[in-house]
Amino acid sequence: MTSRRGKILILVGAPGAGKGTQAQMLEQRCGIPQISTGDILRAIAKQDSDLGREVARIQKSGQLVSDAVLADVVRERTGRPDCEDGYILDGFPRTLAQARTLEVMSKEQEREILTVYVRVERHELMNRLTGRRTCPGCNEIFNVHSRPPRVEGVCDNCGQGLFRRDDDNEETVTQRITTWADQTKPVYEHYRTTNRLVTIDGAKAPEEVFADIMGAVGPCEAESA
Numbered sequence: 411m412t413s414r415r416g417k418i419l420i421l422v423g424a425p426g427a428g429k430g431t432q433a434q435m436l437e438q439r440c441g442i443p444q445i446s447t448g449d450i451l452r453a454i455a456k457q458d459s460d461l462g463r464e465v466a467r468i469q470k471s472g473q474l475v476s477d478a479v480l481a482d483v484v485r486e487r488t489g490r491p492d493c494e495d496g497y498i499l500d501g502f503p504r505t506l507a508q509a510r511t512l513e514v515m516s517k518e519q520e521r522e523i524l525t526v527y528v529r530v531e532r533h534e535l536m537n538r539l540t541g542r543r544t545c546p547g548c549n550e551i552f553n554v555h556s557r558p559p560r561v562e563g564v565c566d567n568c569g570q571g572l573f574r575r576d577d578d579n580e581e582t583v584t585q586r587i588t589t590w591a592d593q594t595k596p597v598y599e600h601y602r603t604t605n606r607l608v609t610i611d612g613a614k615a616p617e618e619v620f621a622d623i624m625g626a627v628g629p630c631e632a633e634s635a
């Protein structure tokens with residue numbers, strides 16, 4: 411049975427795969443909001459309420475918010491009118507237990523789930539992340555492989571010396587990608603084995619990647635109207 415309601419999209423991609431850019435494009439062009447559980451929890455933690463104080467306490471202690479609390483938060487947020495035509499989940503589900511909760515929620519909301527995996531080869535991810543150079547003056551980001559400055563190590567805009575962020579070194583980037591892969595695997599497999607995962611070639615230019623994602627997701631309301 412095909413539901414006519416907007417889908418629940420889950421974007422999956424390694425650090426450097428361009429997932430954030432794609433989510434932004436979906437949000438701007440299709441009006442599909444990106445629901446980030448991290449952002450919501452940070453906002454709730456500032457509220458003067460029992461839940462707010464509880465979330466603040468948990469986060470302060472360095473623990474993770476329980477699946478039950480997370481489920482309530484996602485259910486409440488995705489029930490709002492701006493999610494009517496569908497939404498993108500960011501940071502949820504992270505575990506199989508959370509994926510099962512989302513199955514229940516998707517039935518309640520009569521929505522299909524589609525996971526979009528933006529795939530980029532590891533060596534390309536390494537190039538993208540370790541090649542990044544940032545300008546301390548104007549925050550412009552260059553890349554020694556794909557977008558080098560006109561003069562090596564110097565910002566095109568303001569002439570300041572470019573630097574590499576500490577977490578963009580080879581060792582840290584390798585670790586970030588490996589950690590991401592380990593964490594993502596169970597949830598990825600859950601959707602792959604139930605035929606709700608499409609793989610998109612993330613090595614292409616952002617506009618092409620976006621077009622491929624739209625091909626998999628289907629036209630958005632804003633475009634078909």
Ligand SMILES: [Zn+2]
Nearest residue numbers: 545548565568
């Ligand atoms: Zn600059």
